Amino acid sequence: MFNQTASLPLAGVRVLDISRVLAGPWCAMVLGDLGAEVIKVEHPERGDDTRDWGLRVGSTETAYFNSVNRNKRSVTLDLQKAEGQRLLRELAAKSDVVIQNFKFGGAEKLGLGYEQLKEGQEDLIYCSISGYDRTGPEAARPGYDLVIQGETGLMALNGEAGQPPLKFGVAAVDLFTGMYSAQAVLAALYERQRTGKGRHIEMALFDCGLMITSYYGLEALIKGEDPPRYGNAHPSIMPYGVFDASDGSLVIAVGNNHQFGRFCREVIERPDIVEDERFRTNIDRAANREALVPRLLQEIKARKREVLLERLERAGIPCGTVLGLHEALTSQRTQAGGLVAIQPHPEGGHMHVLAPPYRFDGERPPVRLGPPVLGEGTYDVLRSLLGVPDKDIDRLKAEGVV
Structure with missing residues (x-):
């Protein structure tokens, strides 16, 4: 069913990605780049929010969506419907890792929380990504990269002296949270080999955003005030x-x-x-x-x-x-490194996809699967993994479940 490269480190690991937008999908993509089978679950009509963000690629993808969804299959399920929830639970039972970033308590309302899914599956690794500490008073607050950049002081250290606070050019908090989440999942997978037990990993955008302040953050604590902003210069290295x-x-x-x-x-x-x-x-x-x-x-x-x-x-x-x-992406250095891959596209002929940044024994992992068209893997995954007959999938499609 899956186009796997057996030599990659995570070959044989299955990840169920029920997250949206950036931090969760980035985490799942990292695991996919390392060889995991990643099943991305999306709403049958809307799909991931980012399918409607930025420049259009084909009828269901955009550059934004494609940037965080390579090496995945797309399965559509309406998780507001009982049958969609049932199928999701069956997929989770066949998976090693589940990644979700529902609003606080949302997964539990659907019967898809950690405590609910780990019943009979004690080795499940479940990663919850939220805006704020899930054990604190702001657990229910939605988290957005721009807001977190403001609240963690990142905007205050970015930009030129005397200018207004400035956000990073990319959604840095989301990206770092996705990377930290992937690290935590890898650690849990390693531990599971020794103990046979899974983990509930809880990640917060605010926590990860604060970590990005790094040496600036420690200098602010030492001085008791904000450090100056230096724009493109460095606070302590000259020139x-x-x-x-x-x-x-x-x-x-x-x-x-x-x-x-x-x-x-x-x-x-x-x-x-x-x-x-x-x-x-x-x-x-x-x-x-x-x-x-x-x-x-x-x-x-x-x-x-x-x-x-x-x-x-x-x-x-x-x-x-x-x-x-554009100059950097098309440079000889980028081309020689194989950092931009061209993948076939069922509608547009081809599309550009950034390649994984890793090398193992001198070889860069391939982009095994291009970012998926919405629902392209629904029939294949449900049929091959869960044994659902085509006629039942047709019925589910007619009922709007898939």
Whole structure:
């Protein structure tokens, strides 16, 4: 039934993805990339919300949907109907992992909560993703990436000094939550091999969003106030950011004091700067930022980008050009790495899909299944996995269950 690659780490693991939008589907996609069989359950008419977000691909997909749903099959079930719930429970009984992000208490109302599904299936791994701590007073609050970015202080650290709070360009909290959730599922699968028992994993967008604040968060606690915002610059590493040469922009990331010495002597030919006591260490340079930055900007602006890049590379200092998104996706580096796959599409002929970022023994896992057309796997999965005859599936379809 499934197009599996037996050599992938999660081959033989079945995941039932009853989540929507981004964090849950991202978690399930990661597991699918690693070899798991992923069955994505969607509403028969609407499908996942993201099938209606962004640029259209065919009649039921969009670029947004496709970005988080490769390596999955789509099965449609109306979980508001008793037969839909029954079929879901039967699918769960055949699965190793269930991922859901219903509103708090919603899965339980449908008879699909952890305590309900684990009866007779003590080895079930069940991942619940919500906006806030499910044990706290805000458990019932819906969670949205934009709101969480505001509430966790992420907007306050993003952007340029003196400008309004700024969100990340992508839904960073959702994506990190999906990755953290996948990590937790992998840990539970590993533990299950030893104990034979499953786990109920509970993930909250707020918790994961707060983790993203990382060193900025710890600095805020040490100082007792918000750290300054530096835009493309770094709070404690100098010089580190986007700079304008005479003919274009480039990224320079001087990572330590030895590199700074080479930068001054070999790249901008100003040994006097590194010999200045105010600029000897990263801590010194950060403290004397206002005196240092104008000098660096002047020297970089006086030189052509290619000259700077050649000198930086020769000196072993991290650097690069600033590309547009389309330029980056179509670059020789991206193509050589096989990071963009072209998959067949039943309506549009073909579609672009980002490839998994992993390599195992030198090989990148293939995109085994392109993002699915709504309900493409319903007959196949119900027939092969649950033994439901075609005539019964036809009846269920006529009744709006599938």
